[in-house]
Amino acid sequence: MAEDLYSLKEHYLRCVRCGQCRSVCPVFEEIGNETASPRGKVFLAHMLASGELKADAEVAQKLSLCLLCQACTKECPSAVPVHKIIMAARSQLAREMPSPLQKLVFKDIWTRPSLLNFSSGLLRGCQGLGLTSLGRSLGLLPPALDLTGRLPSQPARNFIKEITKAEGAPKMRIGYFLGCTTNILFPNVAKSTVSVLSRLGCEVVTPRDLKCCGLPQAENGLIDTAEALGSFNAAAFRRLGIDAVVTDCASCFAALRESNTFKGIEILDLSQLLNDLLTGHKLKKTSRIITYHDPCHLAKAQGITDAPRELLERTCAGFREMPGADNCCGGGGSFSFYNYDTSMGILDKKISSIKETGAAVVATCCPSCIMQIRHGLLKSGQNIIVAHPVELLAQSLQ
Numbered sequence: 001m002a003e004d005l006y007s008l009k010e011h012y013l014r015c016v017r018c019g020q021c022r023s024v025c026p027v028f029e030e031i032g033n034e035t036a037s038p039r040g041k042v043f044l045a046h047m048l049a050s051g052e053l054k055a056d057a058e059v060a061q062k063l064s065l066c067l068l069c070q071a072c073t074k075e076c077p078s079a080v081p082v083h084k085i086i087m088a089a090r091s092q093l094a095r096e097m098p099s100p101l102q103k104l105v106f107k108d109i110w111t112r113p114s115l116l117n118f119s120s121g122l123l124r125g126c127q128g129l130g131l132t133s134l135g136r137s138l139g140l141l142p143p144a145l146d147l148t149g150r151l152p153s154q155p156a157r158n159f160i161k162e163i164t165k166a167e168g169a170p171k172m173r174i175g176y177f178l179g180c181t182t183n184i185l186f187p188n189v190a191k192s193t194v195s196v197l198s199r200l201g202c203e204v205v206t207p208r209d210l211k212c213c214g215l216p217q218a219e220n221g222l223i224d225t226a227e228a229l230g231s232f233n234a235a236a237f238r239r240l241g242i243d244a245v246v247t248d249c250a251s252c253f254a255a256l257r258e259s260n261t262f263k264g265i266e267i268l269d270l271s272q273l274l275n276d277l278l279t280g281h282k283l284k285k286t287s288r289i290i291t292y293h294d295p296c297h298l299a300k301a302q303g304i305t306d307a308p309r310e311l312l313e314r315t316c317a318g319f320r321e322m323p324g325a326d327n328c329c330g331g332g333g334s335f336s337f338y339n340y341d342t343s344m345g346i347l348d349k350k351i352s353s354i355k356e357t358g359a360a361v362v363a364t365c366c367p368s369c370i371m372q373i374r375h376g377l378l379k380s381g382q383n384i385i386v387a388h389p390v391e392l393l394a395q396s397l398q
């Protein structure tokens, strides 16, 4: 998932400072400051690795100004893996100046499903009592707290069974990786995923004891924690015997595919699998116009752009592309929580693109993008629905 900074030396030394990466970086476009540019952050990482720069709060803040969207990595003519260098630099920072808050959130709480569940229950309770709204209106709580929206009444884990039988003769035994964001914020996405897979002839195995995919930890420099989570999850799937693993979260998908701990386990793209299983099935098409936002972890990290569109075109009569569909929405995992104002500036551009299409629904394969885009649409007063393609398929499948 992330490598040691020094081991990437040959890569950061390849940066010739041509500046081409600046033209595609959403953070640089928003801030306009050289240290926020991809090449600026590669330079910072280089200085950090050579010891010319000491790890401190200012360096940490500058390196936090990255969505890890990979636009720069794709654009770089010298093939510099900018996002990997930034992740490795964050990892070095986490070793040299560990942050107690990051450790508490990403290691002590996030790696323990019971504690994560308890924390989300606490937030749900505070929202229900109006305490979060009060705290926000008094300026005591940060606006980033609004990003999650109102938490649903229960997480998906409360009702998704460990084994869901296939309808008819089972074609495959599929392991379902139920990620944290889907579980806590979008249980209906999980319900739809399990339902459509089962209706299309898959036995669905959702291990009870799954933990986080490790991406939030890796993005925050906690590489050992991320790897331990990967090993734990891979062992859970191996124990239960499955043909392949799928997930409805683009970020979890990229994390599982890039993890060494999942070697030997086939990780399938959910849209592609569904397209294959849908051959010969009749679907009821909606007349609503649907547009699609490409999650960075699916499009740029894994090169998957056609399968989700093909799936959507099966469910609707009027698919319409938005301009810059693969431009980042500004979410970037914890980026929007750390850098809320910058994130909102990037999100505004995405919302304008969505509006331009005249669509009634914007679909995307990443629950974190759903959260971010829903927040932007609410803020701008747009009556546009945000949905996962699998939810739309669940409605169309007859």
Ligand code: SF4
Residues within 6 Å of the ligand: 014, 015, 016, 017, 018, 019, 020, 021, 022, 038, 039, 042, 075, 076, 077, 078, 079, 080, 082
């Ligand atoms: S495009 Fe590549 S080589 Fe050019 S400045 Fe950016 S990272 Fe360096």
Ligand code: SF4
Residues within 6 Å of the ligand: 024, 025, 026, 027, 028, 037, 038, 041, 065, 066, 067, 068, 069, 070, 071, 072, 073, 082, 083
């Ligand atoms: S990964 Fe994205 S946000 Fe980060 S430097 Fe590259 S283009 Fe900018």
